[in-house]
Every structure is written in structure tokens, then in C-alpha cells.
Amino acid sequence: PLLREITEAMRALSAGTLQPASRKAFLYSAHELNVVAMARVLGTNQPAIPLYGSAIILETLQDEDQRYYVR
Numbered sequence: 001p002l003l004r005e006i007t008e009a010m011r012a013l014s015a016g017t018l019q020p021a022s023r024k025a026f027l028y029s030a031h032e033l034n035v036v037a038m039a040r041v042l043g044t045n046q047p048a049i050p051l052y053g054s055a056i057i058l059e060t061l062q063d064e065d066q067r068y069y070v071r
Helices: 004-014 032-041
Strands: 060-062 068-070
Touching: 004 032, 004 060, 004 068
Parallel strands: none
Antiparallel strands: 060 068
């Protein structure tokens, strides 16, 4: 469900339907098992057990041709 929520927000941003439209950030907090699961979905498993305070940061950006991409 978390990955779905993140991708739906990114799609809403690119479609211009994000509510509120002025929203700049989504912040989520999770236990290490959730961080590991998200890292694996994103194609990595390093470190196998994340350190305390670890973070995964995703940004939705727009290029000069107005195309959206994730960094």
C-alpha cells in the first residue's frame, strides 16, 4: 500500500490533480523492515538491515521539456 500511495501521488502531481496543488512534500516514517521492503522494491538490498535513522528519499522533478521523472 505504501508504494501505491507514493506512485499515486506522483501521478497526481504530473497530471495536475494533486490536492492541495501547493503541496510540496510527503513524509513517511517506518520501521526498518518497511525500509528494507521499500529498498528491495527499488532494486537494492544494501545494507541488509538499515541503520537507525536511515532514509529513502524520492523526488519527482520536471525537466526543461516539462516531462516528469523520479530521482
